[in-house]
Amino acid sequence: MVGSLGPNSRKHKVTVVGSGNWGTAIAKIVAENAANSNGIFEEKVEMWVYEEKIEIPETSPHYDASSPLCQGEQNLTDVINKLNENIKYLPGVRLPTNLHANPSLEDAVKDSTILVFNLPHQFILRICDQLKGKILPYARGISCIKGVDVNENGIHLFSETIGKRLGIYCGALSGANIANEVAQEKWSETSIAYDPPHLDSKCPTPHRSPNSSTVDIVEFEHKDTSGQISDVKLQPVPNEYPPVDHALLKRLFHRPYFHASVVNDVAGVSLGGALKNIVALAAGWVDGMGWGDNAKAAVMRVGLLEMVKFGEKFFGATIENRTFTEESAGVADLITSCSGGRNFRCARLSIERNLPVEEIEKTELNGQKLQGTLTAIEVNRFLSKQGLENEFPLFTAVYQILQGKMSVADIPHHLEC
Numbered sequence: 001m002v003g004s005l006g007p008n009s010r011k012h013k014v015t016v017v018g019s020g021n022w023g024t025a026i027a028k029i030v031a032e033n034a035a036n037s038n039g040i041f042e043e044k045v046e047m048w049v050y051e052e053k054i055e056i057p058e059t060s061p062h063y064d065a066s067s068p069l070c071q072g073e074q075n076l077t078d079v080i081n082k083l084n085e086n087i088k089y090l091p092g093v094r095l096p097t098n099l100h101a102n103p104s105l106e107d108a109v110k111d112s113t114i115l116v117f118n119l120p121h122q123f124i125l126r127i128c129d130q131l132k133g134k135i136l137p138y139a140r141g142i143s144c145i146k147g148v149d150v151n152e153n154g155i156h157l158f159s160e161t162i163g164k165r166l167g168i169y170c171g172a173l174s175g176a177n178i179a180n181e182v183a184q185e186k187w188s189e190t191s192i193a194y195d196p197p198h199l200d201s202k203c204p205t206p207h208r209s210p211n212s213s214t215v216d217i218v219e220f221e222h223k224d225t226s227g228q229i230s231d232v233k234l235q236p237v238p239n240e241y242p243p244v245d246h247a248l249l250k251r252l253f254h255r256p257y258f259h260a261s262v263v264n265d266v267a268g269v270s271l272g273g274a275l276k277n278i279v280a281l282a283a284g285w286v287d288g289m290g291w292g293d294n295a296k297a298a299v300m301r302v303g304l305l306e307m308v309k310f311g312e313k314f315f316g317a318t319i320e321n322r323t324f325t326e327e328s329a330g331v332a333d334l335i336t337s338c339s340g341g342r343n344f345r346c347a348r349l350s351i352e353r354n355l356p357v358e359e360i361e362k363t364e365l366n367g368q369k370l371q372g373t374l375t376a377i378e379v380n381r382f383l384s385k386q387g388l389e390n391e392f393p394l395f396t397a398v399y400q401i402l403q404g405k406m407s408v409a410d411i412p413h414h415l416e417c
């Protein structure tokens with residue numbers, strides 16, 4: 001029984017929900033830290049894997065004709081656990097042995113107090129539905145997802161959507177973090193945003209439920225961009241566990257090669273990561289046209305301004321503008337994404353090969369997913385519904401180009417208007 005244990009006597013169990021390129025890289029980091037946490041985290045870290053069959057090709061350094069693992073199709077989870085490598089989504093990177101690939105979502109999250117959500121944003125809503133009732137009610141989440149949740153009610157951060165659907169608090173992690181570089185332990189920075197409506201004064205609108213007979217449950221109101229107020233009953237983490245706070249999150253994610261800064265601005269950190277993907281597509285197209293670095297810098301300048309404007313306009317009360325300039329999740333992520341990110345690279349190739357970006361995604365990414373294409377469409381759906389497309393000419397141009405309604409050659413003129 002949790003209640004019979006003393007303060008900090010229990011360890012946090014951590015599960016990473018997702019195992020793609022970034023999911024696996026973050027799971028590696030978390031498992032490295034969990035292996036040496038002085039009793040804060042359980043050593044074994046679970047990584048939920050969307051199961052699929054793979055075959056180890058003869059060209060792979062892991063190929064051994066006599067190995068049962070090389071006899072036809074295998075479960076990706078078995079391959080990851082036996083080779084300590086995600087040969088499909090993060091090839092060539094050795095994973096810690098305390099990281100366990102688990103094909104069962106329910107089993108992977110069972111008893112976990114910390115859930116790290118890290119999968120392409122188009123899959124997260126369905127995963128949340130599957131997780132309902134399967135997680136600890138006092139679990140805490142961190143969303144590493146770069147995207148926004150657009151529906152008929154407005155636009156939401158995925159940290160909010162996850163929190164609302166699961167009845168937990170969820171923060172965000174985002175930064176200038178191309179997964180392959182991070183996984184190879186090349187130095188980078190990241191931003192973690194975490195600002196739960198604790199029993200302290202941090203939350204803008206926390207209050208105890210007047211009807212609640214227990215001090216263990218806190219209700220907080222959150223106004224989303226549609227003006228709706230959602231009530232989430234947040235349960236505190238029992239004090240048998242070390243408190244989930246900025247210091248603990250730093251212990252979970254910070255590495256000598258991965259410097260984590262922990263802040264409160266969840267909206268700023270989340271939005272930077274989502275919107276830069278739209279800009280990166282434009283940067284890739286401009287680069288593919290051979291227009292040079294000045295043109296790419298122009299796209300990035302306009303893109304950054306639109307990112308800030310979008311944040312101010314739709315998340316004004318909660319966002320801190322300086323996140324865009326001072327945090328890795330802001331301009332630094334924009335720069336790296338427009339230099340070597342997948343959205344940038346696929347967009348550039350689409351010009352060079354005269355093919356749609358989605359076609360390049362299918363042939364070049366081996367199952368990895370672009371987030372910019374869908375985000376551009378979702379953001380446009382939100383903007384057009386409000387008649388605000390003209391106020392965001394670059395976001396709108398990216399959408400129009402994806403729809404085949406505008407050509408890349410028209411970008412300069414479109415931005416001049």
Ligand SMILES: NC(=O)c1ccc[n+]([C@@H]2O[C@H](COP(=O)([O-])OP(=O)(O)OC[C@H]3O[C@@H](n4cnc5c(N)ncnc54)[C@H](O)[C@@H]3O)[C@@H](O)[C@H]2O)c1
Nearest residue numbers: 019020021022023050119120123145146178179368369371
């Ligand atoms: N890759 C990066 O460099 C990077 C860096 C920072 C942030 N991100 C962000 O992290 C998030 C996750 O990206 P990623 O790179 O780990 O993923 P990815 O692009 O590698 O996508 C592949 C993953 O999607 C999973 N998948 C496919 N179909 C699925 C389904 N129907 N249901 C559930 N899962 C399914 C696959 O199993 C695989 O794990 C994205 O929002 C991305 O923008 C990525």
Ligand SMILES: O=P(O)(O)OC[C@H](O)CO
Nearest residue numbers: 175176177178341342343
């Ligand atoms: O490869 P992308 O375009 O999905 O971008 C990767 C990361 O978000 C860069 O920080």
